[in-house]
Amino acid sequence: MQESENVVEYATYPSQKTCRLCGAGYGDLRIEFGKLPPCNRFVDSAETLPSHQLTMGACGNCGLIQLLDPMPPDMVRPRVPWIRYNEPSAHLGGVADRILEAIGRRPITALGIGPFEQPLLEELRLRDVVADAPRLNFQPTDGSFPYLETWQAELSRGSFSGSEGECGKADVVSCRFLLEHCHAPLDALHALGKLATSDGLVVIEVPDSSKFLASGDYAFPWEEHVCYFTAETLVGLCRRAGFVVIEMLRYNGDLEDVLVALARPADEPGSSCSKADLSFFLSYRDRYAGRQEQVRRALSRYGGDGGHVALFGAGHQSIMFANALKAAPLLSYVVDDDPKKVGMIAPGFSSEIRRSADLIDDAQIRACLLGVSPRAEPKVRSQLQKLTDRGVRLHSIFAGAVGSIFSGEPQ
Numbered sequence: 556m557q558e559s560e561n562v563v564e565y566a567t568y569p570s571q572k573t574c575r576l577c578g579a580g581y582g583d584l585r586i587e588f589g590k591l592p593p594c595n596r597f598v599d600s601a602e603t604l605p606s607h608q609l610t611m612g613a614c615g616n617c618g619l620i621q622l623l624d625p626m627p628p629d630m631v632r633p634r635v636p637w638i639r640y641n642e643p644s645a646h647l648g649g650v651a652d653r654i655l656e657a658i659g660r661r662p663i664t665a666l667g668i669g670p671f672e673q674p675l676l677e678e679l680r681l682r683d684v685v686a687d688a689p690r691l692n693f694q695p696t697d698g699s700f701p702y703l704e705t706w707q708a709e710l711s712r713g714s715f716s717g718s719e720g721e722c723g724k725a726d727v728v729s730c731r732f733l734l735e736h737c738h739a740p741l742d743a744l745h746a747l748g749k750l751a752t753s754d755g756l757v758v759i760e761v762p763d764s765s766k767f768l769a770s771g772d773y774a775f776p777w778e779e780h781v782c783y784f785t786a787e788t789l790v791g792l793c794r795r796a797g798f799v800v801i802e803m804l805r806y807n808g809d810l811e812d813v814l815v816a817l818a819r820p821a822d823e824p825g826s827s828c829s830k831a832d833l834s835f836f837l838s839y840r841d842r843y844a845g846r847q848e849q850v851r852r853a854l855s856r857y858g859g860d861g862g863h864v865a866l867f868g869a870g871h872q873s874i875m876f877a878n879a880l881k882a883a884p885l886l887s888y889v890v891d892d893d894p895k896k897v898g899m900i901a902p903g904f905s906s907e908i909r910r911s912a913d914l915i916d917d918a919q920i921r922a923c924l925l926g927v928s929p930r931a932e933p934k935v936r937s938q939l940q941k942l943t944d945r946g947v948r949l950h951s952i953f954a955g956a957v958g959s960i961f962s963g964e965p966q
């Protein structure tokens with residue numbers, strides 16, 4: 556590892572040969588999605604992008620689903636300054652209330668590690684907790700802009716150990732939507748534990764993978780998500796790291812739920828893990844080829860006789876859908892009204908991203924795939940009403956959404 560110009564080069568990032576939770580050797584429970592470019596690598600002219608084999612596996616011992624030999628952080632690091640992700644926050648008032656009840660005494664201080672902490676810390680401040688969050692002390696250099704890949708690496712190597720501040724260790728240590736990015740999640744949990752008082756709480760929030768596995772949705776794997784937790788494997792990881800989960804909160808989402816583990820140091824380190832239920836992963840693995848064929852058939856039908864098929868939304872799930880399912884060559888272009896993305900080329904595509912106004916003006920458009928969340932979809936459908944009036948078909952890319960490209964044969 557070299558440090559220069561304020562950016563850590565993780566050039567010698569170790570290749571992981573064993574399960575990140577239990578240490579068992581990888582078996583053959585895996586899905587090969589092929590060599591794919593980073594989903595955040597938008598470029599302003601056609602060029603060959605770096606790519607990396609995306610392989611998802613499940614540990615036959617503990618069941619943790621994880622990437623095998625994931626893309627190195629250097630390759631994942633954004634090359635444009637505007638890559639930012641949003642995470643849900645409407646539930647955080649309830650989370651703050653549960654934290655105060657679970658800790659069993661009046662918490663004085665809270666510390667949040669990661670870029671998604673402020674909404675929860677604000678809720679805790681409203682409840683008279685002194686809350687703070689260290690910054691990531693890396694500046695953009697040489698055309699790369701440190702973000703989650705650097706947060707996760709710095710957390711795991713203990714870089715925030717001096718963040719306790721004048722008050723000492725914190726009563727509440729929160730880490731939202733970062734553990735799933737961690738190449739070394741046990742190290743990350745150990746580092747978080749060191750920031751908490753002996754009777755304090757560590758609050759871990761991650762997406763639950765159960766729904767996308769059950770629905771057979773291949774927009775959800777992502778080179779930046781190294782671990783794909785369920786409630787069982789999150790509890791298992793916490794136990795392995797020396798915590799006991801005193802409460803597991805679940806907040807419902809259309810396509811994926813959110814899990815919030817309230818954990819505290821265990822009296823004894825836990826080492827055993829429950830026997831894995833691999834049925835979801837096996838089913839997910841076995842449906843992959845069929846999903847590719849479904850997309851190919853649908854897009855070929857729409858795209859016959861010179862018809863165009865567009866992909867609306869240039870987020871990482873849209874890009875993964877197109878690349879993991881080998882659909883990009885069958886899509887005419889990508890649409891996104893984000894002015895930072897318009898005119899750029901999305902990873903895996905060869906033409907520029909267009910505005911929705913261009914889509915509406917396209918006389919050859921036959922279908923548009925919606926890579927937007929079910930919550931945002933009604934607004935987008937309304938925006939594209941002129942297309943629907945002309946008989947253009949709109950389908951969600953998400954297998955678990957109503958009106959999905961996978962739900963029945965398109966007409």
Ligand SMILES: [Zn+2]
Pocket residue numbers: 574575576577578579614615616617618619
């Ligand atoms: Zn394992």
